[in-house]
Amino acid sequence: MFNKDLNKFEIIEMNGKKYVKICRSSDIFDKKGKRFQIEDDYDKQVAIFRVEGKLYCFHNICxxxxxxxxxxxxxxxxxxxxxxxxxxxxxxTGANTNPKQGLKKLDTFEIFELDGFVYIEYPKFKIPKWRREYNENDTIDR
Ligand code: FES
Structure with a gap:
């Protein structure tokens, strides 16, 4: 489910970079994706996966x-x-496996575990221009 309360995420800084403490390690199950809403905006959500023990973080918007x-x-x-x-x-990499479908890739974000928690880099979402204009009059249902 969506976490719409931005303050629920602890932000840490390491080496001059911001990271979001997104969840407990035990919240992410192998081969099952999980969605997190980073800010209260349809476009600002990520999908996290664990595959054979390794974590991956993507923009959740295809x-x-x-x-x-x-x-x-x-x-x-x-x-x-x-x-x-x-x-x-x-x-x-998030790259499209079939260039004939289009060259658009899925944006990826750095992710790691520390002391039983999962952290992601504070994501800079690439939001298409048409969405930014739409958001000025945002009425999207979620
Ligand atoms: S919206 Fe993902 S393949 Fe069409």
């Missing part, structure tokens, strides 16, 4: 049709596939 379903992606052979129309991305 670049195909701008839908927030990456956390429900199907994980297979080091890729994740958006459940809506099948665009597939490499786990390691």
């Amino acid at each position: 670049p195909h049709r701008h839908q927030d379903q990456i956390h429900n992606a199907i994980i297979k052979d080091n890729t994740i596939t958006c459940p809506l129309h099948g665009w597939t991305y490499y786990l390691e």
